[in-house]
Amino acid sequence: xxxxxxxxxxxxxxxxxVVDSPYVWPTLESIHxxxxxxxxxxxxxVDLRLIGLYRQPCAxxxxxLIRLAVAAFAINLATGLLxxxxxxxxxxxxxxxxxxxxxxxxxxxNALLYKRSLSHIVESDELSWSSVGVGWLSLLLWSGVxxxxxMITFYAP
Amino acid sequence: MSLLAYLEATALSQxxxxxxxxxxxxxxxxxxxxxxxxxxxxxxALRLNGVVVTGIDGQLVAKLLTIAAxxxxxxxxxxxxxxxxxxxxxxxSGIFLIKMLLVIVSAIILFWLxxxxxxxxxxxxALVADRxxxxxxxxxxTLWFAAVVAGRLIAYLSDLYR
Numbered sequence: 300x301x302x303x304x305x306x307x308x309x310x311x312x313x314x315x316x317v318v319d320s321p322y323v324w325p326t327l328e329s330i331h332x333x334x335x336x337x338x339x340x341x342x343x344x345v346d347l348r349l350i351g352l353y354r355q356p357c358a359x360x361x362x363x364l365i366r367l368a369v370a371a372f373a374i375n376l377a378t379g380l381l382x383x384x385x386x387x388x389x390x391x392x393x394x395x396x397x398x399x400x401x402x403x404x405x406x407x408x409n410a411l412l413y414k415r416s417l418s419h420i421v422e423s424d425e426l427s428w429s430s431v432g433v434g435w436l437s438l439l440l441w442s443g444v445x446x447x448x449x450m451i452t453f454y455a456p
Numbered sequence: 457m458s459l460l461a462y463l464e465a466t467a468l469s470q471x472x473x474x475x476x477x478x479x480x481x482x483x484x485x486x487x488x489x490x491x492x493x494x495x496x497x498x499x500x501a502l503r504l505n506g507v508v509v510t511g512i513d514g515q516l517v518a519k520l521l522t523i524a525a526x527x528x529x530x531x532x533x534x535x536x537x538x539x540x541x542x543x544x545x546x547x548x549s550g551i552f553l554i555k556m557l558l559v560i561v562s563a564i565i566l567f568w569l570x571x572x573x574x575x576x577x578x579x580x581x582a583l584v585a586d587r588x589x590x591x592x593x594x595x596x597x598t599l600w601f602a603a604v605v606a607g608r609l610i611a612y613l614s615d616l617y618r
Binding site: 329332335341344445449450 | 480483484485486487488490491492494495496497498499510511512515516519520523600601604605607608609611612
C-alpha cells in the first residue's frame, strides 16, 4: 500500500486516544493477552479431541468451547485493530506481524475444514486422517500466531 | 545478590540477552506456555463448577491438568532463563514479585488439584470434586489471569525494559 494510506491510518483520532494516555495501551495489551489464553485453552481442548487424545467432550460442550474461542478471537481482533491504529508504523513492514497475519488467515481456512471434521467426529466417534491433520494444524498455527505476535516488538522497524 | 550477579555474568546469560535466538525465542515460548496453563485452568475451573462445560469426565479433567502442568514446566524453564539475564533487576521490581506470588499460589493449586483428582477410578466416568477443589480451581483461574496482567505490566511498572 502507498505511504499515503499508512499516513492516513496512522493519524486517525483513534491514535490519539490509544497513545496519549499512559493507561490505554497497557490495558489493551492486558486484555489481548488474557483473551489469547481463553482462545488457546478452548481450542486446545477441541484440537486434542480431533487429534484423538480422548473421545470427549460431547457435542454441546464442543459447541460452547468453539463459541468461546470465537468470542476471544473477536476481542483480540478488536484490541489488535486498536494497536494498529494507535502505532501503525510499528506494524507496517514488520516481518513478524506479516507472518502472524498469514498464519491467522490459514488458521481461518483451517477452521472451515474444522467445522466438517468436528461434526463428523462428534457424530461418528471415529477418527480420520483429515480430522487429525486439521487438529494438529490448528494447534501449530495458533501457537505460531502467539509466537509471531510476541516477536512483533523485536522486528519493529 | 552476588549469586544473581554471577548468573548474569555466565556465558549462557550473556548469549540469552544478546542473541535474537535467545531472549525473543524464550519470551515467545513463554507466551505459548502461558496460553496453555491459563487457558486450560479456566476450562477446568468452569468444568469443576459445572459452568457450561459439562461433557468432560474425570479422566479428561486429569489429562487437561497434566497438559496444563507441562505448560507450567515450559514456563518455569523459560522463565528461569529469562530471569538469569537480568536477575538483579527483576528481584527488585515490585510488579515482578507480585507476579511471582500469583504464579506460585496458582501453581500450587494446579499441582494440588492434579493429585486430588487423578486417583479417581480409571473406569469411572464420574468426577469427584469436593467444594474445596471447586473453590480453589476458581481461585487459581482468577490468579492466573492476574499473573498474566502483572507479567505484561512488568514492561510498564518497572525500569527493566527502558
